[in-house]
Amino acid sequence: MNTLRSLLLWCTLLLGLPGTGLAQQAAADDAEANATWQQVRKAMFQGRDITSPAPDVIGIEAPDRAQDAAIVPLSIRTHIDQRAERYIEKLYLVIDNNPSPVGAVFHFTPASGRADIETRVRIEAYTHVRAIAQMNDGELFMTTRFVKASGGCSAPPGKDMTAALANLGKMRFRVEAAADGKVEAGKPALAQLMISHPNNSGLAMDQLTRLYTPAYFVRHIQVSYAGEPVLRAEVDFSISENPNFRFYFLPHGEGELKAEVIDTNDLRFESALKISPR
């Protein structure tokens, strides 16, 4: 956690504000050369080899041209069974041209079943989006995708901040089950966690007051099943408002699927589901 936060800070300081004219011109074919990526790579992975692309291990899906730059759906799919002897331990989500390029670090275990993640992110400029998988033995695999999105005629009208904050921390937690409402023991089951939270970046100015809305976002998520961790994530404001995650866990016997969320004001939100697999 602290490592990530200091790293984020370090990246932000080092890089100033990327996403300027030149960065927006970034073409789809010079993924490795991107200056931000070079810095992130050096800071996070030093001189380690990264296999890229690695279609047998990891892929990323996103719209080529985003419908709304504030909410760009991303789907990271992996092709490795999470076995005790070999599994994906970490997934880094890097959005080169965002003010804070490392948007999330996800931690998985063999109890995750699969290391897939779907979420929605803010993308402030045309950018490469990367998912880097780190195996339990430290081997690295990367997938890259170029996404065209940039802030447009932004905020839709709607509930004011007060009304939105009334739902703050409300969570919807569900599991994809068969027709009988059950999941199968020993087979990765898909779960979805939705959190009502403004996830303010601190970078958006209120045009009426000319003040920046203070940064306020979900920073830590922990999901366990029957007391065993299945997903842990350190995230930041690159994740869109109302953070939404789809991920897997491996059901085995009766247990509780439990999510714990902490935001930058150290507010803690919890939600749990009873699971009785078939």
Next chain:
Amino acid sequence: MRHSDRRWTCGPAALRLAAALLCLIAFAPAAVLAQLDAAAAGRMPQGLAEGVHVLVGDVDAPTPANRGEIGNIGFVVGEQGTVVINCGASYRHGRAVIETAERIGGKPVVLAIITQPLQEFVMGASAFAERGIPVLSHRASAELIEARCETCLRTLRTQLGEDEMAGTRVVVPTQRIDGDTVVTVGGRELQLIHPGWGSSPGDLIVRDTRSGIVFAGALAGFGRVPELRDGDMAGWLAALDRLEALAGQDRDLIVPGYGAPAGTHALAALRHYLRDIDTRVHALLAAGTPLLEAIKAADLPAYSHWARYPLQHERNVQRRYLALENELFED
């Protein structure tokens, strides 16, 4: 309202004539250019009834080729002045619109009405403000213009270029109404109807009492995928009922925000689109379809010939999906 009207109609006639002449001279080169532009794009004002005209604009997204001139602009000419409905997409466009208005009616422009806080209707207001022409909208539209149009203007500058947008600034309407209002401007009575939150929180329908012609603004576009971003689904359908009743009272002619004027029969397709997208997205969400897949799965081929399909349709699917998803937090 009457106040601003009087300002124009009661001024000393000689002074007004001199002012008009001065304006004519000052604006002549721009006017000639604007006329050529409009003609080149095949866009000349179209007469619909005595003193009622429309300049039908492009229906696609703004591009350097269409110069951002999206959407229709209405003109209602009275004995003493002309009212313009929606202001155009830039300062340059706004000036051309004023010139067109004064040419077709031979009367000074006395009021501009903005029906929705959309860039193609709003940005030209800078030219109206420069001439001291009052700009009116619903209060909710004025608030949205103030809150977000600077961002749209920045985006437009990148999309269309600094030259195209030169002189453009965001003008917040100074005349604001909260509900249905009848005004007499330039010697002509107009009904300004707020049908509730339909396509946006401050929708206005303008009905010319004399001809019975109804200007719908972005509440109704024909042959074009609507923008759901600011809309309220149930409210929009209800507002279309109100629009239909207003248009059906007398002369069955609606000037849409986008596309060619048509009778109330043309509203059916728009209603179907709104219902179809809603039904489809509800079903996808209920089936647990993730957003990324829902965008691909919600194709509605029946509307694929409409302008801005598929990009705007995909946007609408995403917006509807997120709106319905957020409703889940309400229980």
